[in-house]
Amino acid sequence: MNxxxxxxxxxxxxxxxxxxxxxxxxxWNVIEAAVALIAGGVASSAALVGFGLDSIxxxxxxxxxxxxxxxxxxEGREKTALRVIxxxxxxLAAYVSVDAALSLTGIREPEHSIAGIILAAVSLAVMPFLxxxxxxxxxxxxxxxxxxxxxxxxxxxxxxxxxxVGLLLNSLLGWAWADSVAALAIAFVAVRxxxxxxxxxxxxxxxxxxxxxxxxxxxxxxxxxxxK
Numbered sequence: 001m002n003x004x005x006x007x008x009x010x011x012x013x014x015x016x017x018x019x020x021x022x023x024x025x026x027x028w029n030v031i032e033a034a035v036a037l038i039a040g041g042v043a044s045s046a047a048l049v050g051f052g053l054d055s056i057x058x059x060x061x062x063x064x065x066x067x068x069x070x071x072x073x074x075e076g077r078e079k080t081a082l083r084v085i086x087x088x089x090x091x092l093a094a095y096v097s098v099d100a101a102l103s104l105t106g107i108r109e110p111e112h113s114i115a116g117i118i119l120a121a122v123s124l125a126v127m128p129f130l131x132x133x134x135x136x137x138x139x140x141x142x143x144x145x146x147x148x149x150x151x152x153x154x155x156x157x158x159x160x161x162x163x164x165v166g167l168l169l170n171s172l173l174g175w176a177w178a179d180s181v182a183a184l185a186i187a188f189v190a191v192r193x194x195x196x197x198x199x200x201x202x203x204x205x206x207x208x209x210x211x212x213x214x215x216x217x218x219x220x221x222x223x224x225x226x227x228k
Contacts, residue, residue, distance in 0.1 A: 006141070014141040018069050021134045025062040025153060028130075029055040032123060039115040048116045050099045051163050054092055054156060061088040061152045068145055081145040082197050085152060089194030092155070093187040100180035100187070112171045120164035127157035148197040155193065158186050 006014070033055035040048030064084035068077040131153040138146025162182035169175040 011141065014137055015069055015074065017137050018134065018141070018143070018146055019066065021130060021137065022062045022066045022069070022149075025130055025134075026059050026066070028126060029058045029062070029156075032119065033059070035115070035119050039113055039119065043113040043116065045113050045116060048113055048119075048163075050095055051116075051120070051159065053095060054159055057088045057092050057095075058152060058156050061085045061149050064088075065145055065149045074143070078143065078145050079200065082148055082200055085145060085148045086194045086198035088152060089155075089190045089197060092152075092159075093190035093194065096159070096183045096187040096190070100183040103180040104177055113167060117164060117167045117171070120160045120167060123160040124157060124164060127153055127160060131157060144197075144200050148193070151193050151197075155186060155190055158189070159183070162186060 033052045036048050036052030036055060039045070040050075040052060061084065064081040068074050068081040071077050131150045134153065135147055135150035138144075138150060165182060166178045166180070169178040
């Protein structure tokens with residue numbers, strides 16, 4: 001990956017920022033997983049347990065980025081990091097699909113959980129911000145793996161929204177199927193992003209010039225690049 005457009009000082013700043021973002025992401029998701037798994041166990045809620053397992057998947061993805069940027073030459077570890085992120089996308093899609101199918105077929109029913117509603121709401125407020133910050137940093141740095149991890153975080157925020165809507169509709173209207181329908185759409189997106197990460201085909205992987213602030217005209221062909 002060509003990082004010639006970045007000065008060494010700026011590159012170091014961006015790499016440190018990635019490490020900080022990843023550390024915050026890992027810390028948050030460990031807390032989120034613990035709360036979701038405990039609340040899910042108390043309420044016998046498969047949806048909340050699934051959300052907790054998704055947080056563990058996000059920790060795995062973030063840990064891959066932390067491992068990559070802990071090296072003196074992060075670019076040398078990029079392919080392996082992308083593979084780990086891709087697998088985490090596929091694992092997320094598989095679990096969400098199975099969980100949604102169980103709900104839609106009536107094998108299990110989502111339970112009411114005030115703790116789950118609060119957790120999903122807080123996660124929905126935190127995760128998009130972390131995703132945006134990592135995506136912008138990864139774009140300027142030209143890191144495909146950082147951009148892929150930011151997509152993983154964004155998909156987790158979608159899952160938070162689906163969980164929140166599903167729990168609210170179930171609690172208020174008794175619509176137990178609502179979160180499952182949204183989850184299936186998220187699973188589809190996760191598979192697509194997993195394939196792109198496996199191929200190393202992520203958006204905006206050309207470093208931004210420190211002089212012009214521009215990238216190559218062909219470097220941004222994904223909607224995730226619209227937020228600059």
